[in-house]
Amino acid sequence: MLGTLYGIGVGPGDPDLLTLKAVKILGRVGHVFAASSSSNDYSLALDIVRDHLPREVPVSFLDFPMTFNKDRLEEAWRANCETVVQRLEAGVHVAFLTLGDPMTFSTFIYLLRKIRSRLPQVPVEIVPGITSYQAAAACAAVPLSEAEETLTVISGAKGGERLPEVLPFSDNVVLMKAYKHFPQILQKIRDLGLQDRVCFVSRCGLDGQVVEKDFAALEGLKPHYLSLLIVKKTGTPP
Numbered sequence: 001m002l003g004t005l006y007g008i009g010v011g012p013g014d015p016d017l018l019t020l021k022a023v024k025i026l027g028r029v030g031h032v033f034a035a036s037s038s039s040n041d042y043s044l045a046l047d048i049v050r051d052h053l054p055r056e057v058p059v060s061f062l063d064f065p066m067t068f069n070k071d072r073l074e075e076a077w078r079a080n081c082e083t084v085v086q087r088l089e090a091g092v093h094v095a096f097l098t099l100g101d102p103m104t105f106s107t108f109i110y111l112l113r114k115i116r117s118r119l120p121q122v123p124v125e126i127v128p129g130i131t132s133y134q135a136a137a138a139c140a141a142v143p144l145s146e147a148e149e150t151l152t153v154i155s156g157a158k159g160g161e162r163l164p165e166v167l168p169f170s171d172n173v174v175l176m177k178a179y180k181h182f183p184q185i186l187q188k189i190r191d192l193g194l195q196d197r198v199c200f201v202s203r204c205g206l207d208g209q210v211v212e213k214d215f216a217a218l219e220g221l222k223p224h225y226l227s228l229l230i231v232k233k234t235g236t237p238p
């Protein structure tokens with residue numbers, strides 16, 4: 001019997017935003033996996049769920065390097081997949097923790113794809129989590145969409161290059177991963193004349209939370225990795 005692979009969304013940071021379903025499943029799995037960056041073994045997702053893990057359950061970190069280098073990523077995903085597959089083949093139920101939601105800009109998506117091609121018959125259950133942008137909209141009291149408005153969610157990891165492309169059909173845009181190429185993202189917003197229609201949220205629900213609606217205050221900022229922007233093209237500005 002193969003173990004079940006659980007993809008668990010743990011929400012954006014505040015442990016109170018963990019779902020009851022996530023807590024129930026974490027109480028009965030045989031092994032918990034979490035992603036770590038290459039440079040350390042710290043996993044925020046693990047911190048969020050720690051109080052709900054039975055003391056005896058083994059926890060392992062999977063190294064997903066933060067790089068666009070396809071070969072390095074491919075090798076990391078292959079190795080991580082093998083580590084998890086070994087446990088599943090031993091009949092162990094396994095949880096993989098993801099910040100926010102597992103099917104939204106998440107390493108779980110890659111892991112799931114790899115594991116399914118290696119072990120097509122593996123049972124999978126995915127527990128959705130509150131996404132970072134839902135939590136950010138709530139803490140900033142900025143609506144994400146209303147009435148007939150559209151909402152588009154894009155990555156800012158490469159400087160928000162798709163913002164001009166999506167804007168014509170988007171009333172609201174969320175730019176995730178708004179940290180590395182932040183000056184380029186701000187320039188795109190300036191070029192599009194949207195300076196008064198931006199809300200920046202960083203470390204939502206965590207120590208050091210920032211909510212900033214004044215564009216001038218964003219100039220020169222070096223945002224934390226856990227940062228995003230909500231851009232409201234139409235309706236009331238943020």
Ligand SMILES: C[S@@+](CC[C@H](N)C(=O)[O-])C[C@H]1O[C@@H](n2cnc3c(N)ncnc32)[C@H](O)[C@@H]1O
Pocket residue numbers: 012013098099100101102104105106107130131132133136175176177178179201202203204205206225226227228
């Ligand atoms: C790899 S994505 C993970 C997205 C996650 N799966 C979700 O559903 O929100 C990482 C990005 O999510 C956003 N993020 C995650 N947690 C956040 C938080 N607590 N506050 C602000 N942004 C956050 C940031 O844009 C960060 O760069």
